[in-house]
Amino acid sequence: MLKKADTSAIWAIVASLVLFFIGGLMTTVVPPMVDKSWGQPFANADKSKGPTGHLRRLNGLELAGRAVYVREGCWYCHTQQIRTLLADTKRYGWKGVDAPISTPDEFVYDSPHMFGTKRTGPDLARIGGRYDTQWHRTHFRNPRDLVKGSIMPAFPWLFTNKVDLTGYFAEADVIAQKAAATKDPALVEQAALAADLKAKLGPQAANLTEFDAMVAYLQTLGRAKDWREANDYEK
Amino acid sequence: MQEQFSRAEAGSAGTGAIVHEDLTVKWFMLSSISYFFIVGIIALVIAAKFVWPDLMGTTSWLTYGRMRPLHVNGMLFGWLLAADMGLTFYIVPRLCGVKLWSEKLGVATGILWNIIILGAVVSLLAGRNKGWEYAELETPLSVLVVVAWLMFTANILMTVAKRKYQAMYVSIWYFMGCLLWTAFVYLTGNFATMFTTGVNQANLNWMYVHNAVGLIFTPVGLGIAYYFIPRASNTPLFSHKLSMVGFWSLAFVYVWTGAHHMLHGPISQWLQTIAIAFSVMLLIPVWAVVYNLLITMKGQWHQLRDRVELKFLMSGVIFYLLTCFQGPMHSLRTVNAIVSKTDWIPGHAHMAVLGAFSFFAVAGTYYAAPRIFGKNLFSTALANWSYWMIMIGGLGFFVTLWLGGFWQGWQWNDVSIPFIKTVIALKPIWTVRFVSGVMIFAGIVMFAYNIMATALGPQSESAA
Ligand code: HEM
Numbered sequence: 001m002l003k004k005a006d007t008s009a010i011w012a013i014v015a016s017l018v019l020f021f022i023g024g025l026m027t028t029v030v031p032p033m034v035d036k037s038w039g040q041p042f043a044n045a046d047k048s049k050g051p052t053g054h055l056r057r058l059n060g061l062e063l064a065g066r067a068v069y070v071r072e073g074c075w076y077c078h079t080q081q082i083r084t085l086l087a088d089t090k091r092y093g094w095k096g097v098d099a100p101i102s103t104p105d106e107f108v109y110d111s112p113h114m115f116g117t118k119r120t121g122p123d124l125a126r127i128g129g130r131y132d133t134q135w136h137r138t139h140f141r142n143p144r145d146l147v148k149g150s151i152m153p154a155f156p157w158l159f160t161n162k163v164d165l166t167g168y169f170a171e172a173d174v175i176a177q178k179a180a181a182t183k184d185p186a187l188v189e190q191a192a193l194a195a196d197l198k199a200k201l202g203p204q205a206a207n208l209t210e211f212d213a214m215v216a217y218l219q220t221l222g223r224a225k226d227w228r229e230a231n232d233y234e235k
Numbered sequence: 236m237q238e239q240f241s242r243a244e245a246g247s248a249g250t251g252a253i254v255h256e257d258l259t260v261k262w263f264m265l266s267s268i269s270y271f272f273i274v275g276i277i278a279l280v281i282a283a284k285f286v287w288p289d290l291m292g293t294t295s296w297l298t299y300g301r302m303r304p305l306h307v308n309g310m311l312f313g314w315l316l317a318a319d320m321g322l323t324f325y326i327v328p329r330l331c332g333v334k335l336w337s338e339k340l341g342v343a344t345g346i347l348w349n350i351i352i353l354g355a356v357v358s359l360l361a362g363r364n365k366g367w368e369y370a371e372l373e374t375p376l377s378v379l380v381v382v383a384w385l386m387f388t389a390n391i392l393m394t395v396a397k398r399k400y401q402a403m404y405v406s407i408w409y410f411m412g413c414l415l416w417t418a419f420v421y422l423t424g425n426f427a428t429m430f431t432t433g434v435n436q437a438n439l440n441w442m443y444v445h446n447a448v449g450l451i452f453t454p455v456g457l458g459i460a461y462y463f464i465p466r467a468s469n470t471p472l473f474s475h476k477l478s479m480v481g482f483w484s485l486a487f488v489y490v491w492t493g494a495h496h497m498l499h500g501p502i503s504q505w506l507q508t509i510a511i512a513f514s515v516m517l518l519i520p521v522w523a524v525v526y527n528l529l530i531t532m533k534g535q536w537h538q539l540r541d542r543v544e545l546k547f548l549m550s551g552v553i554f555y556l557l558t559c560f561q562g563p564m565h566s567l568r569t570v571n572a573i574v575s576k577t578d579w580i581p582g583h584a585h586m587a588v589l590g591a592f593s594f595f596a597v598a599g600t601y602y603a604a605p606r607i608f609g610k611n612l613f614s615t616a617l618a619n620w621s622y623w624m625i626m627i628g629g630l631g632f633f634v635t636l637w638l639g640g641f642w643q644g645w646q647w648n649d650v651s652i653p654f655i656k657t658v659i660a661l662k663p664i665w666t667v668r669f670v671s672g673v674m675i676f677a678g679i680v681m682f683a684y685n686i687m688a689t690a691l692g693p694q695s696e697s698a699a
Contacts, residue, residue: 007401016412016486023490028423028442032435035503071362073300083499085572090650102501107433112366115437117496119576122654149659151288157295
């Protein structure tokens with residue numbers, strides 16, 4: 001049958017596309033339809049089913065930090081996934097507590113996804129809460145001051161580049177109005193996040209750098225699952 | 236049937252009167268070797284940063300995180316794909332016994348491609364990165380890629396449609412497959428991803444990343460190898476049947492394997508198992524192709540001594556065989572648990588894109604350049620030197636990274652070793668990689684200089 005493709009270009013084209021689409025559809029369109037957890041945010045209140053907690057969206061400052069993470073290519077050296085291997089759960093655990101395995105429902109708000117492929121540096125899936133701001137400040141100024149032998153680049157410009165949240169807060173006001181009108185849970189959550197952030201930052205909001213945004217983002221990583229003390233930093 | 240193939244292969248004998256303008260080929264060839272050289276410098280810089288992390292470290296646009304995507308995109312799209320497109324423009328009219336459908340459209344495609352690559356250089360250094368591997372380019376640039384690809388596709392398909400010989404040689408199937416699959420694979424990786432998040436998006440991204448190699452660079456690279464090996468050695472292809480087995484099994488099997496990039500990761504187990512099963516099945520198309528090409532050379536191996544194209548082609552075939560043996564093996568869960576996320580992976584990736592497919596493209600360029608410019612190759616000795624430099628540098632690069640990566644993974648699996656110790660342990664490995672990179676780069680310079688000197692050198696009567 002495929003012999004026909006020797007002499008007929010149309011035949012060759014049709015046959016190669018049909019074969020391609022069988023696998024293409026089966027591996028891209030079908031899986032999210034079969035596995036609902038790919039699109040369902042993590043939420044668990046039952047201790048017997050594993051770690052409790054829920055996945056929240058990121059606020060404007062954290063999103064700005066995430067954008068810097070994407071821009072600076074941190075993801076070429078750092079993964080964000082605790083795999084189903086002891087080597088991962090033990091290595092990235094905390095004071096004897098194993099790091100929970102990453103599940104699809106912890107990533108539903110991520111775009112672009114930051115799973116990564118290469119661990120030139122350690123995995124960051126559960127980095128949130130591990131180090132305080134001071135640690136990160138020294139580390140981003142020059143990693144080798146803190147960790148001898150590190151090959152992570154220094155990122156001095158994060159301390160001078162400003163982050164402007166006025167646009168975010170203006171948008172949040174619109175969202176708050178819509179949220180009040182529609183009671184859409186997604187909008188309500190976003191409005192609440194913005195209000196919290198505004199209250200927390202106060203006058204500081206006018207004076208933020210990309211470093212502040214980056215730390216805010218890093219501290220959220222891996223915290224949907226309640227698996228360790230909130231601010232028990234390593235010195 | 237077989238007769239027609241050998242006639243198509245014999246090329247000029249059958250075509251007689253046709254004079255190929257090859258303007259498009261010249262555009263693609265000269266721009267691709269320029270990017271090979273320029274992006275080669277970037278490659279050295281990022282390899283050096285593993286050894287001297289403070290090198291050029293305080294300027295944002297020279298940081299590792301911006302140079303690496305420039306290296307990857309520059310090499311894949313600026314060098315390799317452009318070189319492959321140029322060679323497709325060279326081969327298809329010759330196999331079809333007609334002129335290229337439209338040289339004007341071809342040259343326009345070449346110019347557009349250069350605009351895209353230059354745009355990529357500026358935007359990537361400025362940190363404008365979409366955040367998906369191999370799909371970093373900003374949306375306007377990826378739209379231009381699609382436009383350029385459609386122009387390329389139209390030109391090649393129209394040439395095939397107007398062909399003089401009805402029977403199509405294997406290379407033509409591979410090129411047509413590449414044209415069509417690429418279109419869908421590229422759209423998935425660059426546009427469908429926009430409408431998804433999280434694991435769903437990652438799944439589409441890996442489908443693209445994997446098939447960028449498997450359904451773009453593999454078919455066009457094999458098309459080139461299938462054409463130039465019989466051509467350069469003046470030997471007919473061993474088996475037409477076997478080439479069919481190779482092509483059609485590739486068409487079916489390759490696309491299923493994307494999820495093997497997320498083994499043990501947060502993606503459905505059943506999908507991981509499917510990806511593993513199909514990764515192992517990939518041995519079928521690979522062995523069919525490699526056997527066919529190796530047997531074609533039976534009794535002709537002595538020709539490697541004085542034909543540099545054949546040196547590159549046959550080494551490329553061997554690297555292809557090794558890469559595609561390594562791939563299925565490290566898709567197995569036990570092996571994957573050691574080597575995934577380590578330096579083994581760049582060792583593997585470079586054997587494919589540098590070892591196999593760049594070797595095919597370099598060989599094709601060495602073969603085609605004297606013919607399209609109507610000159611003699613500037614220097615055969617220099618060409619041989621370029622082969623040995625890239626070959627030895629390449630082996631140094633691949634082998635040290637496999638050993639180093641395996642050792643790194645082994646250390647990670649012992650959780651009593653702090654992470655930073657595993658970084659320090661790899662420094663000698665990264666030093667050897669840098670030195671091998673310098674050798675590869677020296678080979679690239681010799682190659683690029685040789686082709687440029689051929690293009691600009693004096694006219695000769697003997698070549699053509
Ligand atoms: C002078 C020779 C070269 C050197 C020194 C070099 C160096 C590097 C380095 C240091 C990386 C980063 C690896 C990591 O993340 O740890 C890399 C990645 C990469 N390079 Fe090269 N490279 C060279 C040639 C090439 C060529 C010729 C190509 C393609 C035609 C290429 C394609 C790639 C790709 C696709 C990646 C990403 C690999 C992945 O996804 O794991 N490189 N290279």
